Amino acid sequence: MIQDLKKLFGSTLEEELLLEINQVATYKEISEGNKILEIGEYIRSMPLLLSGVIKILRQDHDGDELLLYFLEKGDTCAMTLTCCLGHTKSQVRAIAETDVSLVMIPIRKIEEWSGKYKSWRNFMFNSYHNRLNEMLFTIDTIAFLKMDERLLLYLEEKARISEDGIIKNTHQEIAYELHTSRVVVSRLLKKLENLGKLELHRNYILMK
Incomplete structure (x- = not known):
């Protein structure tokens, strides 16, 4: 030690x-x-x-x-x-x-x-x-930030911590930590994917 x-x-x-x-x-x-x-x-x-x-x-x-x-x-x-x-x-x-x-x-x-x-x-x-x-x-x-902006900052910080850009949290877990609903998180994640900010996979999220 x-x-x-x-x-x-x-x-x-x-x-x-x-x-x-x-x-x-x-x-x-x-x-x-x-x-x-x-x-x-x-x-x-x-x-x-x-x-x-x-x-x-x-x-x-x-x-x-x-x-x-x-x-x-x-x-x-x-x-x-x-x-x-x-x-x-x-x-x-x-x-x-x-x-x-x-x-x-x-x-x-x-x-x-x-x-x-x-x-x-x-x-x-x-x-x-x-x-x-x-x-x-x-x-x-x-x-001061909209939920999609908060979500992106959260994901970027998670990706930095993971060091490989992979986030293994479920949509529900993300919703808990951001104090919002799973439906909102899922919708915004899809929006961010369409903007080219991330890729959604079955068991993880990959930040670009």
């Missing part, structure tokens, strides 16, 4: 801090599609992503979901940080978008390292800043 930490954070976090993370953090590997964090759970530790992608979702009172943002290697979750420091229940759901490896850092160490290591404080501030910008972007797309 220490080699992964040094590879990702060696230029931004002190070696002494990396050694401490290696000593106290719990290493985990989670398969694609598995739930990492559920809404309503108390958070006892903060995730630090070493590889893979995690999606962060919000849920309304009817059980419908909305994708807030993705976490990639080197990221942590601002919503998780807030709950950790405030000792409150999680307001989001975290699911492995791909196979992931991560380390879970105990709550007690988050504040301790903030006072001890300047690099850790900077990392925390940057994480808050990045996640806030991503949530503002999500709000902007909902408020």
Whole structure:
């Protein structure tokens, strides 16, 4: 684990801090599609992503979901940080978008390292800043973009994460994450295919 930490954070976090993370953090590997964090759970530790992608979702009172943002290697979750420091229940759901490896850092160490290591404080501030910008972007797309524009941005981000341009989500799964209906998604996907933006296949979508 220490080699992964040094590879990702060696230029931004002190070696002494990396050694401490290696000593106290719990290493985990989670398969694609598995739930990492559920809404309503108390958070006892903060995730630090070493590889893979995690999606962060919000849920309304009817059980419908909305994708807030993705976490990639080197990221942590601002919503998780807030709950950790405030000792409150999680307001989001975290699911492995791909196979992931991560380390879970105990709550007690988050504040301790903030006072001890300047690099850790900077990392925390940057994480808050990045996640806030991503949530503002999500709000902007909902408020100012048409659904076909939102769908295309969503698919482009999914294709970037998959690295091969292939999106294996069903139309229903896409509808859940964009908080719309499957019928709307299917209609707009066909429209985007006619525009030459993608190809629809039986079990996947190929972005061009």
